[in-house]
Amino acid sequence: xxxxxxxxxxxxxxxxxxxxxxxxxxxxxxxxxxxxxxxxxxxxxxxxxxxxxxxxxxxxxxxxxxxxxxxxxxxxxxxxxxxxxxxxxxxxxxxxxxxxxxxxxxxxxxxxxxxxxxxxxxxxxxxxxxxxxxxxxxxxxxxxxx
Amino acid sequence: xxxxxxxxxxxxxxxxxxxxxxxxxxxxxxxxxxxxxxxxxxxxxxxxxxxxxxxxxxxxxxxxxxxxxxxxxxxxxxxxxxxxxxxxxxxxxxxxxxxxxxxxxxxxxxxxxxxxxxxxxxxxxxxxxxxxxxxxxxxxxxxxxxxxxxxxxxxxxxxxxxxxxxxxxxxxxxxxxxxxxxxxxxxxxxxxxxxxxxxxxxxxxxxxxxxxxxxxxxxxxxxxxxxxxxxxxxxxxxxxxxxxxxxxxxxxxxxxxxxxxxxxxxxxxxxxxxxxxxxxxxxxxxxxxxxxxxxx
Numbered sequence: 001x002x003x004x005x006x007x008x009x010x011x012x013x014x015x016x017x018x019x020x021x022x023x024x025x026x027x028x029x030x031x032x033x034x035x036x037x038x039x040x041x042x043x044x045x046x047x048x049x050x051x052x053x054x055x056x057x058x059x060x061x062x063x064x065x066x067x068x069x070x071x072x073x074x075x076x077x078x079x080x081x082x083x084x085x086x087x088x089x090x091x092x093x094x095x096x097x098x099x100x101x102x103x104x105x106x107x108x109x110x111x112x113x114x115x116x117x118x119x120x121x122x123x124x125x126x127x128x129x130x131x132x133x134x135x136x137x138x139x140x141x142x143x144x145x146x
Numbered sequence: 147x148x149x150x151x152x153x154x155x156x157x158x159x160x161x162x163x164x165x166x167x168x169x170x171x172x173x174x175x176x177x178x179x180x181x182x183x184x185x186x187x188x189x190x191x192x193x194x195x196x197x198x199x200x201x202x203x204x205x206x207x208x209x210x211x212x213x214x215x216x217x218x219x220x221x222x223x224x225x226x227x228x229x230x231x232x233x234x235x236x237x238x239x240x241x242x243x244x245x246x247x248x249x250x251x252x253x254x255x256x257x258x259x260x261x262x263x264x265x266x267x268x269x270x271x272x273x274x275x276x277x278x279x280x281x282x283x284x285x286x287x288x289x290x291x292x293x294x295x296x297x298x299x300x301x302x303x304x305x306x307x308x309x310x311x312x313x314x315x316x317x318x319x320x321x322x323x324x325x326x327x328x329x330x331x332x333x334x335x336x337x338x339x340x341x342x343x344x345x346x347x348x349x350x351x352x353x354x355x356x357x358x359x360x361x362x363x364x365x366x367x368x369x370x371x372x373x374x375x376x377x378x379x380x381x382x383x384x385x386x387x388x389x390x391x392x393x394x395x396x397x398x399x400x401x402x403x404x405x406x407x408x409x410x411x412x413x414x415x416x417x418x419x420x421x422x423x424x425x426x427x428x429x430x431x432x433x434x435x436x437x438x439x440x441x442x
Contacts, residue, residue: 014194016295016382018187034362047202048362049371073372075198077359084194084375086295123272123285128300132293 007041008060010080013067013088020067020088027058028081030074039074039081046076050085052134054142066091068142070135087135094143102136150425153418157411164407170236171400174393178327181390184291185324188386192379199376202369215306215373218339219315225262226283226305226314227251228337228381230321230388231271233288237392238399240322241270243332248320249280251334263314265301267385291389298382306374309338321384322391328398330391337380340373 008024028039031053039046055067072085106129111117113124148156229248231241248264248271255262263283266272272285284304286297308314316336323333361368 012194014191016188016191016379017184019190032362037362044360045358046360046362047365047368049368073198073368073375082194082198084191084198086299086378121269123287125284125286125300125304127303128286128296131299132296135296 009039009041009043011057011083012080013055013069013083013085015085015088017087020085021057021065021090024060025057026060026062028074028083029056030083031055031069032074037074039076042079043076043081046074048074050074050083052138054138054145055083055085055088066142066146068094068135068139070138089139089142091142091146094139096140096143099136099139099143102132103140106130106133106136148417148421150418150421153414153421157414157418160407160410160414164404164411167400167403167407171397171404174397174400175327178390178393178397181291181386181393182324185383185386185390188379188383192383195372195375195379199369199372202365202372213370213373214310215338215340215377219312222260222315224314225255225260225316225318226265226308227262227318227320228265228301228305229267229271230319230385231266231268231274232388232392233269234392235270236399237396238402240330240392240395240399241268241274244320244322245271245274245278247332247334249275249278251318251320252280265304267297267301267388289385291386294385294389295378295382298378298385302374302378302381305338306377314338319381319384321388322395324387324390324394327394330394333384335380335384337377340376 008026009028011021011023011025011028012019013021026041030037030039030048031051032048033051034048037048050069050072052070053068055069057065057067059065067088067090069083069088070086072083074081074083109124109129110126110133112119113126113129118124227248229244231244235241248266252262252264264275264280265284265286266275266282267286267289269287272282272287275282284301286301289297305314305317309317317338318334319337320332320334322330324330359365
């Protein structure tokens, strides 16, 4: 295909909780640790470490999709991108009130940990709460940006 | 002998219990199906991850000492034991099996003069450990299938940091492995150091046919970030298996309880009929005796 107009690459977005997206796309933009990385059809073999952020996809149909992704990896090989992300949700599928509750809950638990007011029958791991907080905030951000 | 009325009251009480155990059995069955689907859903991620690591390990020769997670510490001075239990009971020996095995490990290490940290998932294990006087280093309570991966990551982050700085030398994972709804068994694995299966993926022949990958930021960094992900997915999978096993164990326990309640009702009904018969016989005897006395 000389003009390249109809050239696609295959995208598979997979999270531990299950596959999130699979399809032919024109472009993928992933949040790599070294900065945003655009991947077009016939990209050279690549392995990139991803950070928490927003991943964008230009589908074969010409529409942009947006995903909230947490840390992970992307592998490009044989005109196929496999994105392994710790969590991944399509922007329109994000439950914003739930994410907001998540932010509040994490902040409350971190506060309990900081002030030493964790109830006798509960335990707080600050690292876990930080992780939850970061992800919930990213979800809200991506949902707003769309 | 218990009176007719007492026995009838007990039958009603057993019948009520039976209703509850039957309902719990059905709820567990529904949750079990969901938990099994969760396990299935992780397969694509886990397979991709393994293939990914396999490719990289072939690309970057892994000598045993370069990556801290692949390195076996010469001397074991301190270990971490991760025990996966549930937040609720009424699941037969589900929780007790795990705490028993975990405490046995702690005790046997102690006998060798080796200190161990307990990391516990689930309220049941947490309270048993506290009650029996075992020191709990970290605990994760009220874990749901939504948050399970987060918990797996938090557990993994802690042990990886300490393994890397060599303040722990080995990590055990004790959990109920899911075989079928009827069958679960206690599985105990050493998850750190990472066992040879991964490093054995590296072969000189494989290395010669590597692809020319570009790496962002560098192959060494990518691999050293991938290895923790491998541990995370192993722990996550174990949590999901434990959750499915819990429902299976509860289903079995509740079915046994319902059966026992049914048998008890049968026996009590028999006893109740006997008691009624006895009181009727007694009354007749009294009437006959009275009549005889008058006739005499």
